[in-house]
Amino acid sequence: MTSGKDPNRPSVLGGPTIILVQPQLGENIGACARAMLNCGLTELRLVKPRDGWPNEKAVAAASGADPVLDGAKLYDTTAEAVADLNVVFATTVRTRGMIQEFVTPRVAATELRAHVDSGHKTGVLFGPERTGLVNDDLTLASTLITVPLNPAFSSLNLAQAVLLIGYEWFQTGETPPDRVLHTGQTRPATKAELVNFFEHLEGDLDRTGFFTSPEKRPSMVRTLRNALERMQMTEQEVRTFHGVVAALTGRRKGEP
Amino acid sequence: MTSGKDPNRPSVLGGPTIILVQPQLGENIGACARAMLNCGLTELRLVKPRDGWPNEKAVAAASGADPVLDGAKLYDTTAEAVADLNVVFATTVRTRGMIQEFVTPRVAATELRAHVDSGHKTGVLFGPERTGLVNDDLTLASTLITVPLNPAFSSLNLAQAVLLIGYEWFQTGETPPDRVLHTGQTRPATKAELVNFFEHLEGDLDRTGFFTSPEKRPSMVRTLRNALERMQMTEQEVRTFHGVVAALTGRRKGEP
Numbered sequence: 001m002t003s004g005k006d007p008n009r010p011s012v013l014g015g016p017t018i019i020l021v022q023p024q025l026g027e028n029i030g031a032c033a034r035a036m037l038n039c040g041l042t043e044l045r046l047v048k049p050r051d052g053w054p055n056e057k058a059v060a061a062a063s064g065a066d067p068v069l070d071g072a073k074l075y076d077t078t079a080e081a082v083a084d085l086n087v088v089f090a091t092t093v094r095t096r097g098m099i100q101e102f103v104t105p106r107v108a109a110t111e112l113r114a115h116v117d118s119g120h121k122t123g124v125l126f127g128p129e130r131t132g133l134v135n136d137d138l139t140l141a142s143t144l145i146t147v148p149l150n151p152a153f154s155s156l157n158l159a160q161a162v163l164l165i166g167y168e169w170f171q172t173g174e175t176p177p178d179r180v181l182h183t184g185q186t187r188p189a190t191k192a193e194l195v196n197f198f199e200h201l202e203g204d205l206d207r208t209g210f211f212t213s214p215e216k217r218p219s220m221v222r223t224l225r226n227a228l229e230r231m232q233m234t235e236q237e238v239r240t241f242h243g244v245v246a247a248l249t250g251r252r253k254g255e256p
Numbered sequence: 257m258t259s260g261k262d263p264n265r266p267s268v269l270g271g272p273t274i275i276l277v278q279p280q281l282g283e284n285i286g287a288c289a290r291a292m293l294n295c296g297l298t299e300l301r302l303v304k305p306r307d308g309w310p311n312e313k314a315v316a317a318a319s320g321a322d323p324v325l326d327g328a329k330l331y332d333t334t335a336e337a338v339a340d341l342n343v344v345f346a347t348t349v350r351t352r353g354m355i356q357e358f359v360t361p362r363v364a365a366t367e368l369r370a371h372v373d374s375g376h377k378t379g380v381l382f383g384p385e386r387t388g389l390v391n392d393d394l395t396l397a398s399t400l401i402t403v404p405l406n407p408a409f410s411s412l413n414l415a416q417a418v419l420l421i422g423y424e425w426f427q428t429g430e431t432p433p434d435r436v437l438h439t440g441q442t443r444p445a446t447k448a449e450l451v452n453f454f455e456h457l458e459g460d461l462d463r464t465g466f467f468t469s470p471e472k473r474p475s476m477v478r479t480l481r482n483a484l485e486r487m488q489m490t491e492q493e494v495r496t497f498h499g500v501v502a503a504l505t506g507r508r509k510g511e512p
Binding site: 023031034035037038039040063064065081106136139147148149153154155156157159160163170171201204205208209220223224226227228230231232233237240241243244247248250251 | 287290291293294295296304319320321362403404405406407410411412413415416419422423426427429458460461463464476479480484485486487488489493496497499500501503504505506
């Protein structure tokens with residue numbers, strides 16, 4: 001499922017830059033790169049990674065997201081890392097009594113998309129694993145993002161936090177329809193094909209005395225058709241079920 | 257940021273059971289437990305974890321989500337793991353040419369919420385790290401979930417996949433369902449009831465020579481079960497279709 005080719009789709013080009021402030025574990029930086037590329041984000045900036053840079057453990061954890069790691073830029077301070085950006089959001093789980101706007105990742109993603117569409121350079125700050133961002137870093141952000149999670153257990157691993165922001169970002173782009181029925185080589189059955197099958201089934205049920213009384217037949221037929229409609233059968237499946245009914249009634253293809 | 261008290265909020269109580277099928281690394285199982293508790297999910301089931309159970313690496317990776325690990329239930333087969341559930345969704349990145357409905361995590365979460373609100377027992381299947389779920393497992397699911405991600409780099413770590421489903425589940429909070437399967441006086445069939453019907457049908461098809469060759473039988477059975485799964489039959493409808501099959505084969509109630 002992993003491949004290196006063209007990780008940037010038009011719809012996700014120019015997504016927010018991800019800025020990791022003093023990340024501690026190389027594994028986490030690599031996992032962040034993987035989560036970023038999953039979401040079509042490729043711009044990674046690192047402020048004073050604890051274990052130095054480059055980092056072999058990061059490469060191992062990136063599971064193929066090397067382009068993100070190779071392109072990562074290093075900075076000494078958060079201020080320098082965001083200097084060229086127009087819009088900076090920051091992630092934090094704690095309210096530090098600062099008067100600042102908090103938004104969910106979903107709202108943040110919509111706002112980031114709007115900024116990107118207006119040609120603004122955007123970025124999202126993530127703090128060190130244990131401590132999170134310090135107030136001086138938070139003051140560099142116009143908006144704070146908090147993820148609505150179980151308040152009794154809300155601590156997210158760094159890469160998971162990056163994934164949730166990236167995921168919501170990606171959902172604002174050209175995403176596939178909410179609901180797709182994959183029919184492979186065949187196509188959805190036409191209503192005519194469906195009704196033809198219903199009548200085949202109901203005809204055999206008439207002969208085998210399934211419908212206990214003429215009065216009940218219409219409602220029983222409705223029940224059967226309702227359920228079978230929900231299958232959204234393909235043309236191929238309709239033929240299969242014709243065969244099933246024929247087999248059960250002991251008739252073979254061609255027989256009346 | 258982490259604390260053990262009351263991980264279950266009313267709004268997230270009774271969330272979907274997370275079923276990990278043949279998970280390989282203990283670390284991943286632990287990370288899944290952490291992601292689950294982040295999202296207020298506490299019911300974990302494991303089908304044949306490769307490295308056995310309990311697993312110390314899982315505890316380490318859970319970063320305090322021990323209640324989820326302690327409550328995890330073990331199963332030998334996926335079918336047993338879902339037997340008591342009314343509604344089973346499955347996550348997959350690949351289209352395997354099966355005719356089945358795919359939804360996004362967001363839509364899946366809304367539907368799961370609707371089922372939970374209707375008192376149905378729900379679960380979501382996740383496959384092994386490398387290979388994902390096999391077709392026989394997928395046939396136990398009424399709906400397949402795929403996460404819209406960078407198509408050129410879409411492979412998610414197991415815990416990240418669990419997090420995205422759990423995150424969307426948590427976001428549904430108190431929101432009203434937008435799609436419910438109205439079951440009237442009855443309820444969705446349990447997987448056990450469904451499998452029992454499948455076996456009734458397939459047994460009769462064996463006797464009537466529907467399966468043209470032993471080699472073809474498994475794939476033909478999969479095709480039938482796939483289509484029938486999509487009906488999301490109620491318990492009442494399962495009984496009706498038992499009657500349909502019995503009638504077609506010319507047997508009456510009570511006859512062997």
